[in-house]
Amino acid sequence: MSYLEIDNASIGFGPPNNRTEVLTDVNLSVEENEFVAIVGFSGAGKSTLISLLAGLTQPDKGEIRIGGKVIKEPSPRLGIMFQNYSLLPWLTVYENVALAVKQVFTEYNKVELREHVEKYVAMVSLTPALDKKPSELSGGMRQRASLARTLAMQPEVLLLDEPLSALDALTRAVIQDEIIRIWEDDKRTIVMITNDVDEAVLMADRIVPLTMGPSATLDTPFPVNLTRPRNRTTLNTNPEFRRLRNDISKYMVNLNEESKASSDTEDVVDLPDIMPIDFSVYPLQPARGRRREAFAKVAKVMDRETTFFK
Amino acid sequence: MAEKTSDKIKYRILRFLDVTGFAVFDPIVRLCFGEDPKKQVEAIMKFIVIPIFFICFCVWIWWTVAPQHKTKSGEVPTPDIVKQSAAINHQFAHREDTKESDFLLVGEERAATLAEVEEEIAAASVILAEREAELATHEAAYTAQLEQRLAPLQAKLDTLKDANRTVAAEQKALIAAEAQKIEAGTGSTGALIAAIRTESASKDKGRAAETILKDQIDVIRSEKYKPMEAARLAVNAIADQVQFLNKRVDMLTSANRSIKVAAANDKLAETEAKLAEATSAKVALSEAKKLVRAEDSLERLEGQQYAKAMTVYLQVKRSLFTVFIGFIVAAVIAIPVGILCGLSRIAMACLTPIISIFKPVSPVVWLLIFQIVVGAFFPDPESHPFFLFFNSLPIVGDLGINPALVFSGCTVAMCAVWPALVNTALGVASIDKDHINVARVLKLNFWERLTKIIIPSAMPLVFAGLRISLGVGWMVLIAAEALSSSDGLGKFVWDEYQNGSSFSFANIIYACFVVGIIGFFLDRMMIVLQRFVSFDDGGTSL
Numbered sequence: 092m093s094y095l096e097i098d099n100a101s102i103g104f105g106p107p108n109n110r111t112e113v114l115t116d117v118n119l120s121v122e123e124n125e126f127v128a129i130v131g132f133s134g135a136g137k138s139t140l141i142s143l144l145a146g147l148t149q150p151d152k153g154e155i156r157i158g159g160k161v162i163k164e165p166s167p168r169l170g171i172m173f174q175n176y177s178l179l180p181w182l183t184v185y186e187n188v189a190l191a192v193k194q195v196f197t198e199y200n201k202v203e204l205r206e207h208v209e210k211y212v213a214m215v216s217l218t219p220a221l222d223k224k225p226s227e228l229s230g231g232m233r234q235r236a237s238l239a240r241t242l243a244m245q246p247e248v249l250l251l252d253e254p255l256s257a258l259d260a261l262t263r264a265v266i267q268d269e270i271i272r273i274w275e276d277d278k279r280t281i282v283m284i285t286n287d288v289d290e291a292v293l294m295a296d297r298i299v300p301l302t303m304g305p306s307a308t309l310d311t312p313f314p315v316n317l318t319r320p321r322n323r324t325t326l327n328t329n330p331e332f333r334r335l336r337n338d339i340s341k342y343m344v345n346l347n348e349e350s351k352a353s354s355d356t357e358d359v360v361d362l363p364d365i366m367p368i369d370f371s372v373y374p375l376q377p378a379r380g381r382r383r384e385a386f387a388k389v390a391k392v393m394d395r396e397t398t399f400f401k
Numbered sequence: 402m403a404e405k406t407s408d409k410i411k412y413r414i415l416r417f418l419d420v421t422g423f424a425v426f427d428p429i430v431r432l433c434f435g436e437d438p439k440k441q442v443e444a445i446m447k448f449i450v451i452p453i454f455f456i457c458f459c460v461w462i463w464w465t466v467a468p469q470h471k472t473k474s475g476e477v478p479t480p481d482i483v484k485q486s487a488a489i490n491h492q493f494a495h496r497e498d499t500k501e502s503d504f505l506l507v508g509e510e511r512a513a514t515l516a517e518v519e520e521e522i523a524a525a526s527v528i529l530a531e532r533e534a535e536l537a538t539h540e541a542a543y544t545a546q547l548e549q550r551l552a553p554l555q556a557k558l559d560t561l562k563d564a565n566r567t568v569a570a571e572q573k574a575l576i577a578a579e580a581q582k583i584e585a586g587t588g589s590t591g592a593l594i595a596a597i598r599t600e601s602a603s604k605d606k607g608r609a610a611e612t613i614l615k616d617q618i619d620v621i622r623s624e625k626y627k628p629m630e631a632a633r634l635a636v637n638a639i640a641d642q643v644q645f646l647n648k649r650v651d652m653l654t655s656a657n658r659s660i661k662v663a664a665a666n667d668k669l670a671e672t673e674a675k676l677a678e679a680t681s682a683k684v685a686l687s688e689a690k691k692l693v694r695a696e697d698s699l700e701r702l703e704g705q706q707y708a709k710a711m712t713v714y715l716q717v718k719r720s721l722f723t724v725f726i727g728f729i730v731a732a733v734i735a736i737p738v739g740i741l742c743g744l745s746r747i748a749m750a751c752l753t754p755i756i757s758i759f760k761p762v763s764p765v766v767w768l769l770i771f772q773i774v775v776g777a778f779f780p781d782p783e784s785h786p787f788f789l790f791f792n793s794l795p796i797v798g799d800l801g802i803n804p805a806l807v808f809s810g811c812t813v814a815m816c817a818v819w820p821a822l823v824n825t826a827l828g829v830a831s832i833d834k835d836h837i838n839v840a841r842v843l844k845l846n847f848w849e850r851l852t853k854i855i856i857p858s859a860m861p862l863v864f865a866g867l868r869i870s871l872g873v874g875w876m877v878l879i880a881a882e883a884l885s886s887s888d889g890l891g892k893f894v895w896d897e898y899q900n901g902s903s904f905s906f907a908n909i910i911y912a913c914f915v916v917g918i919i920g921f922f923l924d925r926m927m928i929v930l931q932r933f934v935s936f937d938d939g940g941t942s943l
Contacts, residue, residue, distance in 0.1 A: 147838055165842045177835035181857040181936040190853060194843045224936060 093120030099153035115306040124278045128291035131301030137284045141252045145171040167195045170246025174253045176237045178225040184236045211243035231262035251283040303350035478907035486907035494712035503652035504707040507659040515653040522646045539629040558614045565607035572600035665699040720889035727813025735821035743829020760819040764877040771811040805887030812881040817874035824866025828859030861935040868927035
C-alpha cells in the first residue's frame, strides 16, 4: 500500500440540475519520500485536487488516505503552500512562521521557538527580511516566506500549489533549486502542481498529467529517470530530458486539441470572408498626369457598390 | 546605511507628514533640505499658493457680501468682527481664570496682589477719566455739528408745518361754508363733497412734504460720527477693565476664601468662648447649636471653589468629554456586535432590519427618547450616586456631570454606533478566503481564529468605521447640546442665538469655526490611528 493514496475520488460543484464535474475518478498513489509533479492546463482542476489532498475540501465520492488513514480535515501533517502566498499581511515574516510553529510544536518555549523559526527562515535565505511585513517584500521573497512557514511545520507531505507560477524566470530558478535542496536534505513526500513541463521534469520523480476539465482525471504517469542532482544548464542537451519533455509536451498538446475538437463539433460561427483593400495605390499628393489615372482607378475600386466584404 | 543624518531627518519628517495626512506640506520640507528646488517651488505654487489665494478670495467675498445683508440681529459679521469676538471670548476666559486664582490666594501673596490691583485701578481710573473727557468733547462736537446741520432743516420743517396748518384751517372753513350753504338751501351736495376731497388731498400733500424733510433729518441723525464711536468704545473697554479690577479686589478681600475662612474661625472662637462661659442650660444649648452650625459652615467654606462662569474653552472641554464618552460607548457596542454580524449570517439577518430602520433616525428624536427613558433613572440627580461619584473624580468632576450630559452622550453613542457597526461587520465578513484556509490548515481554535486572523484582518475597516462614527458623533453632539442645554459648544451657540447681544452673531460664527477646527483635528487623529493599524500601506481618503 502506498503512503498517500487517492482512491477513485470525484468532486463537482453546483446544484444537481446544473452540476459541473470538476474531477472524476481520480486515482493516484504516492510513495513515501517521492516527488510527484502534477501538470495540467489552467482550469483543469489542479487547485481543487490539491485542496482535496490537503483536506480543505472533501470528495463527493471515493476517498483520500495518508498512511492508510482517511483525510477528513486539514492538519499540519499535510503542509500546503498556497498559490498566492497567503501570508498574513499584518504579521512580519517571523510572526507568520512563528504562528504556524506554535500550533504544531506546542511544547516549545520562547527560545526554542525563535531558533526553530530562524532555522527555517534561513533555509529559504530570508533572514535579512525576518522582521519585515509581507507588503515590504517582493513576490519571490513572499513565496519563500510562505515556503518557510510550510516547511517549519515539518509536515509529512508537502503540497505545493503552483508555488512558482507568480514569479519571474530568475527567481523561479532560485526557488526551484531551493525546493530541491530542501527535499534532498530532509527527505519527505512532495506533491507539486505546476503548469510548466520543464519545471516538472527538472524537479519530479514522476509526472502525472491531468486531463482537460470538466471531469478531469489523472492519466498514466511519466516516470523521470534522470539522475540527481540534475544540472539545469546541461539538462537541455540531455537526450533523456529532451525525449521526456517532448513526450509530455506532445501529450499535453494532444489533450488540448482533443478538447478543442470536442468543443468544435458544437457550434460553428461563420466568420465573414474579409479581404483588406490595398491602400498603397492611394496618391499622396494631388494627382496630376499619370497619377490622375491611378486616382480614377482607386475611385472605381472605392465605388459605392464595392464593399469591404467582397 | 550610507544615508546622511539630514536625509534621515528629512524622511522622518516626510513620513510624519504622510501619516498625519499633511502631505501637502511635503514640498516645503523638501525645499528646506534643498531637494530639486525648481520642482518643489512648482509644487508649492500649485498646491499651496493657489489654494491660499482661493481661500483669500472666499474671505474677500465674505467681507464684501456680509455687510450688504441686514438681519434682525444686525449686519452679518465680517471676518474682523468674528476675530474680535474670538478675542473677547479669550479675554473673558482669561479673566475668569484670574478671578479664580485670586479667590484662592492666601497670606502675603494675596496682600501683594491686592496692592497691585489697586494700583492698576488707580491707573485705569485716570485713563478712564481722560477717555471720558475725550468722549465728552467728541459728543459736544457731534451735537454741535448735528445742531448746525439740522437747524435749517428743522426751521424748514417748522415753517412747512405752520403753512400746512394754515391751509388745513382754510380748507376746514371752506367745508364749513359749504355745509352752511346747504343748510341755507343755496349750496349743492356736489360742492360739499368736492370741498372734502380737496381738503384730504391737500392734507396728504402737506404730510408728504413733511415726511421728506423728516426723513432727511433722520438720515443725518443716524449718521455715525466715527471719532465719537471710537471714543465710546475706548471708554467702554476701560470701564470694563475697571469693573473687572474691582471684581478682583472683591475676590482678594471680602469674597476671598481665606478671608471668609478666617471670619468663620473668629465666629467659631467667639461661640466657643460663649459656650465655655455659659451658665444656664438654655444658653448652653443655643450656643452649642450655634457652634455646630459654625463648624459645618467652616468645613463647607474650606472646600469651596470659585464658581467659574462657562467660558468657551470650558465648553470645548466639556463637548470633547461628552463626545468621547459617547464615542467609546458606541465603539464598545459596535465592535463586538459588528464582529458577531460578520461571523454569523444569522446574526446579520437578525440585526439588518434593526440597523436599517434606526440608522436614519434623527439625533433629535433620540435625544428626546433618552431624556424620557434615561431620565427616569435619575429622579433626583443631585443626590444620585452615579453623579455624586463622577463629580467627585478629580478632572472629570470639574466638568460638572449632569443628566443633560448623559443624554447628549447617549445620543452621540446612538448615532455613532451605526457606521462603526456596519463597517466592522463588513470587515469581518470580507475576510480573505486564503486566510481562513491558513487558519484551517493550522487548526486554530475559534478564539485564536478571532484574535489572530479575523480581528487583525478587519482592523482597517473597523477603524475606517470608527472614524466616520467620531465625525458623526461630533456633528450630532452640537445639536444635542443645543437642544438638551448640556453645557458645551452646542449650548454656547444656542445661548448666543437666544440672548441677542451685539456680538451674538459673530459669536455664533466663531463657534462654527471652533467646531469645524476641532472636528478636523478629531478626524486627523482617527486617520493616524487608521494608518497605524492598516497593513496594506494604502492611503486613506482625506
